[in-house]
Amino acid sequence: MKKGKIITILFTLLFSPLFVFGIESGQDVIDMIENVTGFVWILFTIAATLSFLYAGFLYLTAQGDATKIATAGKAVMYGLVGIAVAIIGLGIVSIMGSLMGV
Numbered sequence: 001m002k003k004g005k006i007i008t009i010l011f012t013l014l015f016s017p018l019f020v021f022g023i024e025s026g027q028d029v030i031d032m033i034e035n036v037t038g039f040v041w042i043l044f045t046i047a048a049t050l051s052f053l054y055a056g057f058l059y060l061t062a063q064g065d066a067t068k069i070a071t072a073g074k075a076v077m078y079g080l081v082g083i084a085v086a087i088i089g090l091g092i093v094s095i096m097g098s099l100m101g102v
Contacts (some may be wrong), residue, residue: 014043024098037093044086051079
């Protein structure tokens with residue numbers, strides 16, 4: 001129960017800026033989607049950078065421990081997956097926009 005509340009609060013705090021940055025007066029839906037995808041792209045970039053920094057820290061402080069080195073490798077993999085998901089998502093939005101003639 002407590003974990004669900006924390007996740008809900010974090011989700012709300014993370015995604016509430018999307019609506020603030022996404023909508024400006026006099027904009028249509030396409031402009032709002034472009035603003036939101038730009039904001040999400042920034043979030044993905046920050047998360048991937050932090051993942052790489054964390055992996056580097058883990059690797060440097062592993063001191064030859066195989067489990068810590070494996071954990072650092074997983075953090076690098078998660079960072080790469082995050083970047084791939086962001087690029088694919090941005091590509092999908094771009095493709096849909098060109099198919100719709102926007």
